[in-house]
Amino acid sequence: MAATSNAKPKRKMKDDDSDGLPKKKPTQYWNQGLLSSIDDPELRVDADDKVVIIRDKYPKAKFHFLAMPKVNIPNLKSLKREHLVLLKHMETKGKEIAQRFDSRRQFRFGYHAVPSMSHLHMHIISQDFDSPSLKTKKHWNSFTTEYFHDSEDIINMLEKNGRVELDTKKYQELLKNPLKCHVCLKDLPNMPNLKQHIKSHDYSSKK
Numbered sequence: 001m002a003a004t005s006n007a008k009p010k011r012k013m014k015d016d017d018s019d020g021l022p023k024k025k026p027t028q029y030w031n032q033g034l035l036s037s038i039d040d041p042e043l044r045v046d047a048d049d050k051v052v053i054i055r056d057k058y059p060k061a062k063f064h065f066l067a068m069p070k071v072n073i074p075n076l077k078s079l080k081r082e083h084l085v086l087l088k089h090m091e092t093k094g095k096e097i098a099q100r101f102d103s104r105r106q107f108r109f110g111y112h113a114v115p116s117m118s119h120l121h122m123h124i125i126s127q128d129f130d131s132p133s134l135k136t137k138k139h140w141n142s143f144t145t146e147y148f149h150d151s152e153d154i155i156n157m158l159e160k161n162g163r164v165e166l167d168t169k170k171y172q173e174l175l176k177n178p179l180k181c182h183v184c185l186k187d188l189p190n191m192p193n194l195k196q197h198i199k200s201h202d203y204s205s206k207k
């Protein structure tokens with residue numbers, strides 16, 4: 001007898017612009033999680049007609065948010081010149097949020113070269129990296145090496161070339177870099193040492 005499978009057929013996310021937001025479907029993949037969180041009132045900190053800003057569910061710093069466009073843009077590769085106004089708006093909103101939550105603290109606003117989650121998202125992250133969810137070398141290097149692209153650089157790239165093309169392989173190698181303090185560049189042997197060391201820097205005010 002032929003074996004039967006209970007596995008549900010894979011279904012793709014569908015664009016649906018009835019309210020501007022991509023709709024989630026019953027069968028979800030883990031990398032589609034942001035599309036659920038975008039509607040979660042517990043996570044949402046701000047929204048307007050173009051952008052939603054949510055708390056990162058696994059924050060890697062004391063303040064860590066994600067700004068997402070309401071229109072369906074899967075990733076950096078999907079960006080076109082016509083999105084420049086939107087990207088600039090996302091950055092402006094990000095700066096407003098940073099100002100609102102802690103106007104004295106240093107923040108960065110940007111994108112991972114190779115994001116793990118689908119749907120374009122700009123990180124708004126304070127530079128203290130003070131969070132229990134920051135655990136691995138991969139986490140650290142994704143926010144402190146060139147793997148993290150400032151919004152400004154992405155905007156410049158799009159303005160200049162009309163697209164954003166990043167060499168995935170090259171960026172993935174950066175995640176294996178030795179651990180280094182992002183402030184004083186001291187080499188640290190492991191994550192517990194690094195986390196202990198970065199406490200010695202003062203993040204309470206902008207330098």
Ligand code: AMP
Nearest residue numbers: 033034037056057058059112115116117
């Ligand atoms: P990346 O795709 O590498 O740019 O980062 C994805 C970010 O999304 C990470 O900082 C995660 O902590 C965060 N994250 C993962 N799942 C969720 C979720 N369901 N809701 C909100 N944030 C999430």
